Amino acid sequence: MPQNSSKPILRFAPSPNGRLHLGHAYSAVLTWRAAAQLGGTALLRIEDIDTERCKPEFVDGIYEDLHWLGLNWPEPVMVQSDRFDIYARAGNRLRHLNLLYPCFCSRAEIAAAADGTDPDGAPLYPGTCKHLHRGEQIERLQRGDPVQFRLDIEAAKARVGMLTFTVVGPVVTDRPQIRYARPERWGDVVLQRKGTPTSYHLSVVVDDAAQGITHVTRGRDMEAATDIHVLLQMLLSLPSPIYHFHRLILDDEGRKLAKSKGSESLADLRAKGWTPDDVRRAVGP
Template identity: 80%
Template sequence: MPQSSAKPILRFAPSPNGRLHLGHAYSALYTWNAAKLLGGTTLLRIEDTDPERSKPEFVAAIFEDLQWLGLQWPEPVLQQSERFDIYADAGNDLRDQHLLYPCFCSRSEIAAKATDKDPDGAPLYPGTCKHLNRGEQIERLERGDPVQFRLDTASAMARVGMLTFTVLGPLVTDRPQIRHARPERWGDVVLQRKGTPTSYHLSCVVDDSEQGITHVTRGRDMEAATDLHVLLQMLLGLRSPIYHFHKLILDDAGRKLAKSRDSESLGDLRAKGWTAADVRRAVGL
């Protein structure tokens, strides 16, 4: 259930795996504006759990870009790479509930056997390793085979029953509404990997709870993932915030801006002479 708070707390949580673009600028500005409307504050969080893609120079660039936009936030800034032990404890909690199992499948093996897709369009895991006996699991773990740990979503859903969460309408000041969550459409998602004891989903819900986040503003592309987050919150006994989904900034082809497509960065725009006011006008804020 959403937690009451004398002061609403929101957060902007970028990953330092590239430079911020106009889509990030919109999300950041929207979140800070929402906090102002709600009489609250916005925290900055750095979601740098991917050691291969997260770079210190991108962390520095995030600070630079947000300051250029005229945004401020409380210190210190939480960096997820410094909290792996905390996420590992959350994973251990799920293990103790017998809700995680080891998976040794490669992406190509999953793609070859999958008959459906998850809400992001990726091959839906067919549950191959879910049926390995304990002896084979131990043998492969001791052998050092590449492994990831998946949530047994069906068992988790059977344990918690029907799930709901609270959503605000088109405006953050709208009357809250109750929505039903359907995490089963994600199948058995990966929550931990060998050498990395967390995933975006796991660290996100742990930190939202620990930081006392009362409202999460996120793009509409994250609506489906929220269903999974609500399930993890219930399983781990964590706080559940109120959610609000904002529009996405699209390119000329109608696709959302993305680092993977080398969308023009805020740094590039600044070098071309753009001001923070130009950015606000471009995104409609």
């Protein structure tokens, strides 16, 4: 159920696929600070739809690290792996609008046929399966071929028209600005896969609406993805929060900190004798 919508509600939503690092600490501290500035509440959400990479010990680590930083949140915590049926219903709504289609292409096939890249640098899907004959779709689905379901961006945009969203920054209390969304630069994104009825894009907009999120603080690396989220909000008749895109914490070589790159974790820093104040000084205001 949504929280009390009479006051601002923010959220910090890490994925438990590794230990938190300084980049997470900056985003979390900023979110709680912003909630205090707005007179609102900060929620914790566990985004664990990747059930292979996400582990219970990393969930425990998130709680440990955030409490160590002096952050607290209302209970219960929303856990995405408990909500697959809800995401499936949202996907079915898009399916009933004829906005999802099955795609049977492998990553290698997409890379070979792509003409350009999306904002994340991945090969842009060329629409190979968009116009498959219905009979072939059914045959391949019944055969159990690996499949993912893509959002027909062209058809989706035609339903909603011009898309805008509201941005504040560099402080969440700054005057809001209107920005235009351009989801077409992502191509036909994947929203569901065989065995997994959701994606990050679908689950995040469903959960933000369910929790009554009014302000989303996220890193600048997620700014382009907001185009897809705004589109899904319109298609599913969900409210659109106000967005704030914060700076990223970089390593000594100017690269974004990342679990996949083995960036030093908060647990590692704590073992070295760092304090929460040391973390706050390291990431800056």
